[in-house]
Amino acid sequence: MIEFRDVTFVHQTGKTALRDVNLKVEKAEMLAVVGENGAGKTTLVKHVNGLLKPTKGTVLVDGEDTTKKSTAELSRKVGIAFQNPDHQLFSESVEAETAFALKNFGFSRELMDQRLNWALQFFGLEEYRNSSPLALSGGEKKRLTLACILAWDPEVVILDEPTVGQDAIQKEKLSGIIKMLRSTGKTTIIVSHDIEFIWPLQPRLVVMSQGRVVADGPADTLMRDEELLEGARVMQPQLVELYQRLRRRPDSPFASVNDARLWITGPVVR
Numbered sequence: 104m105i106e107f108r109d110v111t112f113v114h115q116t117g118k119t120a121l122r123d124v125n126l127k128v129e130k131a132e133m134l135a136v137v138g139e140n141g142a143g144k145t146t147l148v149k150h151v152n153g154l155l156k157p158t159k160g161t162v163l164v165d166g167e168d169t170t171k172k173s174t175a176e177l178s179r180k181v182g183i184a185f186q187n188p189d190h191q192l193f194s195e196s197v198e199a200e201t202a203f204a205l206k207n208f209g210f211s212r213e214l215m216d217q218r219l220n221w222a223l224q225f226f227g228l229e230e231y232r233n234s235s236p237l238a239l240s241g242g243e244k245k246r247l248t249l250a251c252i253l254a255w256d257p258e259v260v261i262l263d264e265p266t267v268g269q270d271a272i273q274k275e276k277l278s279g280i281i282k283m284l285r286s287t288g289k290t291t292i293i294v295s296h297d298i299e300f301i302w303p304l305q306p307r308l309v310v311m312s313q314g315r316v317v318a319d320g321p322a323d324t325l326m327r328d329e330e331l332l333e334g335a336r337v338m339q340p341q342l343v344e345l346y347q348r349l350r351r352r353p354d355s356p357f358a359s360v361n362d363a364r365l366w367i368t369g370p371v372v373r
Contacts, residue, residue: 104129105151105259105290110160112146112314120146122314124160130258131288133281135301135322138311139336144294145186147311148261151292152181164259179208182252186264186294188244192236197228197247200236204255222250241268249280259290266297274300302326302340310335 105128112121121143128134136144149155150162153174162169164177185191194200201222205215223229226246231239236247245268252260262281266274281304284291295301301308301322308325310318312335318325325331326343339347 104163104165106161106163107147107150108161108163110150110157110162112150112155113158120314121150121157124314124316126309126316126319128290128292130290131285133285133291133293133304133306134309135293135295135304135306136309136311137295137298137301137335137337141313142311142335143314144311145263146314148183148263148292148294151177151259151261152183153177154183175207178204178257179255180257181259181261182255182257183261184245184248184252184263184265186267188241188248189237191248191251192244195235196233197223197236197239198232200247201251201254204251208255210255218254218256222254225253226250242270242273245269246273249277253280257289259292260284261292261294263294264296265293266295266300278304298326298338298340302343310337312336 105126107124107126110121110124111119113119124143124147126147136147138144146155150157150169151164153169153172153176156162156170164172164180169177192200194203198219201219202215205218210218223232226249228243228247228250231243236244239247245265249262249265265277269277278300281291281293291306293301293304293306305322308318308320308322309316310325310331317335318328318331326340327347329339329347332339
């Protein structure tokens with residue numbers, strides 16, 4: 104479990120990025136964090152693996168105070184794929200990049216080779232095995248950072264703006280990966296502006312504004328709260344917005360968002 108207790112964080116510049124945050128994330132839970140730029144989303148998740156330490160309050164990971172653990176120790180449990188992959192890539196080849204954490208965490212050579220080969224194949228990076236990570240496209244770099252993390256199989260996976268630079272096919276694959284993580288008992292935290300990507304996953308949703316958690320609940324409920332979203336400068340999913348507009352009409356045939364979806368797309372054929 105991850106727990107924030109009355110956490111405030113102040114940058115060296117004096118800017119307060121988090122204000123009195125209280126939050127619990129249970130094991131195997133899927134959580135999405137949304138809010139405008141500067142709301143504190145990335146600052147929040149950087150506290151989970153100890154990259155940042157609270158100015159006030161406590162952050163616990165599996166009951167352990169992050170201020171008493173090194174970032175290296177916490178990173179064995181918590182993997183973060185940051186918004187800008189260039190901040191994480193430094194090895195001379197894609198293979199070496201993927202193997203780096205596996206070596207540091209003491210994987211045997213046999214298991215390391217298995218995990219490395221699986222990760223490169225799964226993310227479609229096998230052909231770039233001997234290429235420099237810096238030679239990859241932006242989308243390929245994002246996939247590489249995720250491959251590096253899933254290769255060592257952490258308990259908690261944090262994805263910071265994972266859909267940036269990804270095409271529709273890769274977004275669909277990413278959605279499947281997130282669902283796989285949930286089904287295998289991983290705790291997954293997604294920071295994203297991509298509401299259309301978040302909405303179908305139906306995670307628990309945390310809405311942030313000016314360093315505070317202003318709402319916490321099911322995505323299905325919070326995404327209908329127009330006043331909340333407008334105040335936090337978060338867009339509604341297009342389907343929800345359409346449904347709510349149509350529901351205001353006296354002749355509306357829709358009793359639910361799913362009714363609107365079926366009206367637009369037709370029934371799902373399995």
